[in-house]
Amino acid sequence: MPSEQIQNLLILQDRDRVRMDLEAQLESIPREIESNRRKIVHEEETARNAREELLKLENRRKTLEGEMEELNRKIVRYKNQQLEVKKNEEYQALNHEIETVNGKISALEDEEIQVLLDIDERKQAADEAEKASRENISVYEGRIAKLEERGEDCRRELKEALERSSKARASVDSAWLEVYDRLLEHVRFPVVVSLSEKKCQGCHLKVSAGVESDARYGKEIAACDNCGRILYSES
Numbered sequence: 001m002p003s004e005q006i007q008n009l010l011i012l013q014d015r016d017r018v019r020m021d022l023e024a025q026l027e028s029i030p031r032e033i034e035s036n037r038r039k040i041v042h043e044e045e046t047a048r049n050a051r052e053e054l055l056k057l058e059n060r061r062k063t064l065e066g067e068m069e070e071l072n073r074k075i076v077r078y079k080n081q082q083l084e085v086k087k088n089e090e091y092q093a094l095n096h097e098i099e100t101v102n103g104k105i106s107a108l109e110d111e112e113i114q115v116l117l118d119i120d121e122r123k124q125a126a127d128e129a130e131k132a133s134r135e136n137i138s139v140y141e142g143r144i145a146k147l148e149e150r151g152e153d154c155r156r157e158l159k160e161a162l163e164r165s166s167k168a169r170a171s172v173d174s175a176w177l178e179v180y181d182r183l184l185e186h187v188r189f190p191v192v193v194s195l196s197e198k199k200c201q202g203c204h205l206k207v208s209a210g211v212e213s214d215a216r217y218g219k220e221i222a223a224c225d226n227c228g229r230i231l232y233s234e235s
Helices: 004-084 088-169 174-186 209-217
Strands: 192-196 230-232
Touching (some): 004 174, 004 192, 174 230
8 A cells, every 4th residue: 555645645646637637728728719719700701702702793793884884875976976977988987886886885795794693603602601601600609608618617626726736735745745846847747656567657667676665665755767756556
């Protein structure tokens, strides 16, 4: 059976494990919240870009309508001029201008048809993008709310964990506590481990006979020859 000092250390280590886990959660929660906020921004940008693409097409359609109206007014002017000219050459020249303008109008009408088709397609894409964006944003906002709630719980739990760790520390001999604290800074957790088949269960390497003896009796600090962890024997 482990010595009293080892038992006290194991209690402290168990409480420190809880404390360290809570501290790690509190450290990661802000990063997770920020990650979800970036995702929300991305979703908003995606929906906005889809809507802006639709707006560009609608503006192009209006521009085409304006250009065709101007060309139609030009045809009206040419036809009015035809009523006033007396020479056939002038009449034919105006007729050629009318044909040229009609050609331009026809090209613009073709483009307008394509733009209208694109508008229908883009409108559907924009609606779908906005719907997906709203759904995704709702998910991310839910995650943020849960993370913030978890943060509050962690802060409360950490306060309690610190109090429990402090009480456990008070039961550990100062010399053992000094070694334990030093190991916490330099060795991967856990720092108090059992000895099994003459092997440290922290680094899994065999220890010397002297360390094995110290671990068995538990009166002195038994430190692993390889990793420095505090060892104890369960037998």
